[in-house]
Amino acid sequence: MKIYDDKHIKNVAFVGANKSGKTTLAETMLFEAGLVKRRGSVENKNTVSDYHEIEQERETSIFATPLHTEWRNYKINIIDTPGLDDFIGEIASTMRVADSIVTVVNAQHGVEVGTEIIWNYVDRFSKPTLFVINQIDNPNADFDESFKSIVDLVGNNAIKIQYPLVIDGAQCIIDVLKMKLYKFGPEGGKPEKLEIPADQLDLANKLHNELVEKAAENDEDLMELYFDKGELNEDEMREGIKKGMLNHELFPVFCISALNDMGSGRLMGFIDNVAPSAADLKPEQSVEGASIECKVDAPTSLFIFKTLYEPNLGQISFFKVKSGEVKQNDKLENSRNEEIEILNQLYIMDGKNREPVEKLSAGDIGATLKLKYTETNDTLRTKDSNITIKPIQYPDPRIRKCVNAVDKNDEEKLNEALKRIHSQDPTVTIQYSTELKQQILSCQGELHLATINWMLQKIYGIKAEFEQPRIAYRxxxxxxxxxxxxxxxxxxxxxxxxxxxxxxxxxxxxxxxxxxxxxxxxxxxxxxxxxxxxxxxxxxxxxxxxxxxxxxxxxxxxxxxxxxxxxxxxxxxxxxxxxxxxxxxxxxxxxxxxxxxxxxxxxxxxxKPKLLEPINELTVKVPEELMGNVMTDLQSRRSIILGMDSDGRYQTIKAKTPLAEMYRYSTTLRSITQGRGSFSTKFSNFELVPNNVQDELIKKEK
The missing domain is CATH 3.30.230.10 (Ribosomal Protein S5; domain 2)
Known part of the structure; x- marks a missing residue:
């Protein structure tokens, strides 16, 4: 395989709501580049990305899956992520290594709940982001409303690069950066490039001028150039758009039909020519406070962002080369434990398919097998180079369950399986509480828990039971x-x-x-x-x-x-x-x-003995129109409301809530808000239990 330099490697994450078409878009891009000869589909359970049995069974992405495609002398590493926030850990890992984010929006629904929740995470990282409005050829598609919903989400820095229209029954896309019309046949694929029709010229020119102005705003030299000649050429516009994306102040919007292969080639071209590479981003700071330069001639450092266990391969460690280059059989030091790892094999992974490579350079993403001492979040580095890459900060768990094996003879086997699941997904935590005399499993939600249970049964052959944990009173x-x-x-x-x-x-x-x-x-x-x-x-x-x-x-x-x-x-x-x-x-x-x-x-x-109960500090983010229902529910849980703040279209409620009242809150909030609410919680303090609750607890104990 060809070795690409850091300027010609683009790492993009596909994010968006469930069923927005991320997996289909990834499949289409691989097909367009000739890396797969036949496009699979989610319904036929044969896509490169969603290859795990549970993903095929549920027809939805559960794991973040690295893929790659090659387009016009560029390598594009794609990470296809889940669209459900129960699997936010997979998205968090992906954000850590992606250079640009492609947010996919379903043209039938616009920005959905999943997009809103994931955007809050994307925005925190300030990653360069572009939007893709998918399924434009669906009879129920509404591009204008979808674009409006993007503006509502990110503000007026969302800017159209393209918009769709139908001419004589044929799906077309007008590109206001290139000022061309792309006309697609019924089967999609390579479009016919035409001049923009006269009845669309005024609108196209208006959008083109808006794009020129937005591009010029991000660079003083470009602004002066724009004032001098009243225009920017295509290369100058690309430069301005890239700078705007790097500043997280410009969000280009494209339109495609991933299912029918319309517009994916143009999107790949934009990723190649405009979307920032790792080398374009600001140098990352190591734990030690030094800059990590994304250069081939720098000391080698790899960041392990994902671990996966496959039945036939064992442990697969996915990494990004942060600096230098890594070759097959290199010996690198783990910064956490100073153990030496030998990378006997290097791969480019496309779902379950792996392609051996001899080396990978700064900015690239790859995988290796059977590391002995290395887990997710670890740094592998040139010995004595004193580089430790800052770890991924995973979100706190939102639900807790007591877990036991149905067959007590399987307890040890259960513990080993849960350790492996935690290694694969650090948002799953396992802890034996000597106080409660229970093994407590914590995760992100009921769907996340159902996935863990599926893995225990189908992969590890263990039947487990999940119960409400006891409360650690004082x-x-x-x-x-x-x-x-x-x-x-x-x-x-x-x-x-x-x-x-x-x-x-x-x-x-x-x-x-x-x-x-x-x-x-x-x-x-x-x-x-x-x-x-x-x-x-x-x-x-x-x-x-x-x-x-x-x-x-x-x-x-x-x-x-x-x-x-x-x-x-x-x-x-x-x-x-x-x-x-x-x-x-x-x-x-x-x-x-x-x-x-x-x-x-x-x-x-x-x-006069008294029970104390643990109180959690609860932060709930909900759409303004649903706040009343959420407040009513919180009050029924003995919550004390501390305050409320506006956050765009959302309200943030802060409250103190007894841990005993938090059981199944994740499910209740999802039901009340139709999935549009999110929450986080952390321990605050112990407070006196009301007398009636104390009497009930003592009676139950006796």
Whole structure:
């Protein structure tokens, strides 16, 4: 295969709503370039991109799939992404290595929910972006409304490069950059290039002039040139458009029919000639703060942006060459663990098809097999080059489930499968909670969860059950209480004896020292689960020997590890041990630990015990017209609304919501907003549980 330099490699991500035609467009571009002899279709389950069994079964993309095509001495690396935000992790990985974004819009629907959600992510990265209005030949297509919806999304910097029309039953596209009309036959393919008809000249010239002005705005030299001669030639316009895209201030809009192969060749030409390459972008900053130059003669660095497991191949690691070049059998160092990896094989991947190559240069995307020490987000580099590429920041999980194998003999097998799924998709997280005594799986939504379950069953042969996780409550007290307990046991020989008198109080930061006690020692313990235990030695006259006090403390801590109300962790308590008795023969550590535990538990139950529940900070983004329904639902979940902000056509609601009320919120929000709402959540603090809820929880525990 031909080796391309950094200026002739274009990396584009196809994003957009589900069913907008991204996979079909990728297939058509491969066909146009002659890399496939026959175009597959999603319905026939034979596209290059959607080759996984689950994608073919559901007729939708679930994985981001790298492909490539070659067009007029340029190499275009395409990454076809899912259109559902449950698989936002695949999109996040793709954004990290794409140089330009192609946002595909269905001409029948305009900008849809999925496009809006994904655009919020694209906009955060400020990647050069162009829009493609697809399915222009569909009877229900409405190009003008679709373009208007793009303007509503990105503002007036959306600019038409093309618009469609039908002449004598033939689908045509007028290109206002080249000022040509493309006329397509019924089978699509290569169009007939014609002059723009007289009845379209005024509109075409108007759009052309708007494009010239937009192109000139992005460069002072071009602006002066435009003022001098009142026009820019095609090359000058391309230069201005590219600069506008690089500034994330100009969004060209094309129109195509991917299914019927109309306009894809022109789109590829624009990607070749105008869309920025990796070398055009600003140099990336490494973790160490140095610039990573996209140059062949720089030290080699690769960024692993995706890991995939295939039954016959094992682990496939997809990477982008950030600098230098990589050759077959190169030895590179992993910056995370300093292990040396040998890249025995290099490939260009097109779906499941792989083409061996001897080397890849800066800016290119490739794959290798069976790396031993390397995962997604790792950097492979020339040894001692001190380059670490900044990792992908994945979105936080939105739903949590307790997961177990139906057959308990499969538990170990389940754990291994989940580790592999996490390696392939870092937005899936697995954690065993010793507090809840449950294995918690977190992911992006119900559809994401259904996909994980499908993989467990079909790929790993494991039946799993998913349940609502327990809630990590905390227990504390609201007033002081004083108790004592005598532990006495005699069963022949040495017995057990220990008597402890103590007082407990609620603890808070900055509170004064306890009054009425002769404080001889103080120990502050930061509890692993949050909060504190403050322990005071107030023993007078040696009624309890000092050597037994650590056992008294241990007895208190053991009760706090399994609180008296619901078995949850207790926190924020101070204990004053002020009296007791011991026996010269029968007293020992175990006796005082038992006595302290009983005394502490009795005092806890007398001290107006209270449950604390975890509260999450919830941010919900919804269309303005649906805000009322979302607010009503939040209030039914015991939420406290913190504030609301406008964000274009959206409203952002910030609230504090108990974690116990967040179960299945993802599904509810999707239903209320017809999929147009999105949310993020993170732990905030613990707060008192309402009395009726506490009574129910204690009753359930008993």
């Amino acid at each position: 227990e504390t007290i609201q007033r002081s209480a004083t108790t004592s307990y005598k532990h006495k046991k005699q069963s022949g020989g040495s017995g057990q004896f220990g008597e402890v008198h103590l007082k407990i109080e609620p603890w808070f930061e900055g509170m004064p020292e306890p009054e009425g006690f002769n404080i001889r020692g103080k120990e502050e313990i930061d509890l692993e689960w949050g909060g504190k235990l403050v322990f005071y030695n107030c023993i007078v006259g040696g009624v309890i020997d000092t050597r037994y006090l650590p056992s008294v403390l241990k007895g208190c801590l053991e009760v706090m590890e399994e609180g008296p109300l619901t078995g949850s962790y207790a926190r924020d308590i101070r204990v004053m041990v002020f009296d007791g008795k011991m026996h010269s023969v029968d007293s020992n550590d175990i006796s005082f630990k038992i006595a302290a535990a009983h005394a502490f538990k009795a005092a806890f139950l007398q001290a």
